[in-house]
Amino acid sequence: MIIPTVPPACYLVLGAILFTIGVIGVLTRRNAIVVFMCIELMLNAVNVSFITLSRFLNSPHGVMFVFFVMAVAAAEAAVGLAIFVQLYRTRETINVDEINLMKW
């Protein structure tokens, strides 16, 4: 069975598409959980690009970065979800457009 070779550009385009979806999600969605998931999507889009380039450049650095990103993302998820829980307890909402305390 021949595994057809997929050109690297396809992986990079996939990463770009995923990243753009993530960005649009971050900018447009109101539910904080969804925004958060979109951020995860962006991170993973970057991971795809890292792996691709690591593979094609024959360099282990990209792979190592991916592990870092995943570890940070996991930690970030824990902190982020904790913030949302607290936010919900005080403001009774997790809609980001109703949360505007971060200003003068």
Add this chain to the structure above:
Amino acid sequence: MLDYVWLVPLFPAVGFIINGLIGKRIDRRLVGWIGCSAIGLSFFFSILLFFELIQLPPASRHHEFEIFEWVVSGDFRTVIGYQVDPLSILMALVVSGVSFFIHIYSIGYMHGDPGYPRYFTYLNLFVFMMLNLVLANNFLLMFVGWEGVGLCSYLLIGFWFEKDSASNAGKKAFVVNRVGDFGFLLGIFLIFTSLGTLDFTEVFHKAPSLGVTLATTIAILLFIGAAGKSAQLPLYVWLPDAMEGPTPVSSLIHAATMVTAGVYMIARCNVLYSMAPIALTVVAVIGVATAIYAASIGLTQNDIKRVLAYSTISQLGYMFLGVGVGAYGAGMFHLMTHAFFKGLLFLGAGSVMHAMSGELDMRKMGGLRSKIPITFWTFVPATLAITGVPFFSGFFSKDEILWQAYSSSHGHFLLWAVGVIAAGMTSFYMFRLLFMTFFGQCRAPEEVKKHIHESPKVMTIPLGVLSVLSIIGGYVGIPHIFGGGFNKIGEFLAPVVGGHGEVAKGHAVFSLEKVAHAAEGGGATATAHGLQSASMEVILMAISVIVALIGFLIAYVFYIKRPNLPGIVAEKAKILYTVLINKYFVDEIYEFCFVDSLKAVGIALWKGFDDLVIDGAVNGVGQLTVGSSRVLRRIQTGFVQSYAFFMIIGGVIVVGYYVIRAILLR
């Protein structure tokens, strides 16, 4: 022994420190004791030094004692050092002696004043500074004393600072003195830049190397300082107002000692002045102008202390006339006798005020002769002395000055004539004061009348001592025509003031020498001239006595015989009277010319520069920050998504830039 000169200013300094630090907490009698004994010790040591000094031969009567190096910077070297020579010891004696009696008097006069410790603190500080001024061996230390007495004068004029007029008078004295001090300081600078030293001995030793122009400039700058401190035209305006201070202060500072500092300074710098005939003429003319000007104002004043203040200005004018014609010894002689009789006159006026419950207006006095006899009988010799009645102290010193004004090589007939007219005025206003205060009917209100009483002994004893000095003080300088060799003071001062000022040999001889020079050895003619000159001196003396007598007679007719006459005369010469009683409107003119315009400049700078430019710049920076942040903070909406949006825009721009660049560069 002469090395102990530093003890003289030390005691007042100690008194100042003790009274200044703990004066409020210790017994009042102790405060007075400390104040007086400090000055007493100082006086005692001055006397010791004096006797030490006169045992030396005249030529070697000069001793300097350096305590420590004060300022050393490059070529500039100044020490804290005192010098003892006839001139400084004479001043030290007069200052510490007169201060001593005035301190004792003050115990009685200031009795019951809440500021009693403060008063003695300031007074001791004053004496310390004054002794520094007269004993200093260099210009800088002299200047320290000069400023120090100015400070004490300010503090003591404004002693009753809760009174507006007193604090204003203090400020006026300080500001007017600044004008003079400015000139004095410039003179000192000029001396340093041209001679490289401020030490008296060195300066006067090197002085001949100065050009006449430079010497004249220095001399005139120094004289500006003297005119400020010694209340000469046109800087005299502060002295009449200085009468707001306690009367013993007027007596000590504004009659006997501080105001004579200018005369002392010129006598000290006689080498410089003798090199600069123009400067001498300026001094003499200003002096005689001040003498007649102030005397004419004194004719009409009704405030007892103000009459005496104008009289002081006038007498200071005489002293400047004396030093201005090169007769430094005569000027110093008058300074000494004036310290006695004018100090006494002020103390007498203080005693009168004490009796009259603080009344100053002579129109409300009268008939006090029998009520306060001691004050009266001490007041009389002082009056006789100042008016130049023969054989009282003022007669000798004033006639010495007038004679020198006429006969000295720097003198002129006009200087003498104006001086004699001023002497006549002096006689009139002093007898007017005497008659209005002590003779006739008592014009005081009934309440005041009941309280009239003689002053306590602590006040009358100093009066007695000073009245004795006023009578005999002149006998140290008896003119030649009454028998040669008795002009002790001229002889004593000759080593310092020397030169043309040498009056020791008697006036006739002095003129004789001058004529002998011209005659080139024509001995017989010279003697004849000498005799002529002696008879001239007698004639001039007689004229000035007659003028004084006329002044007395007019005062007698005006205020004893026909008391309604002054009013009629005032009515007849209305314009003149108005001008005189308003002191030639000089205060108003100064107010208009200098005070108002300076105020206007100050206000313009305050409103225009300070408020607009300085404050504007500071507030402007603040407002710019506030205003710009007010606009910029609108970007901070608080919505996380908008922040993320801007971040992404930024990211897109950065990436887009590189992409486009890459495309273009390909």
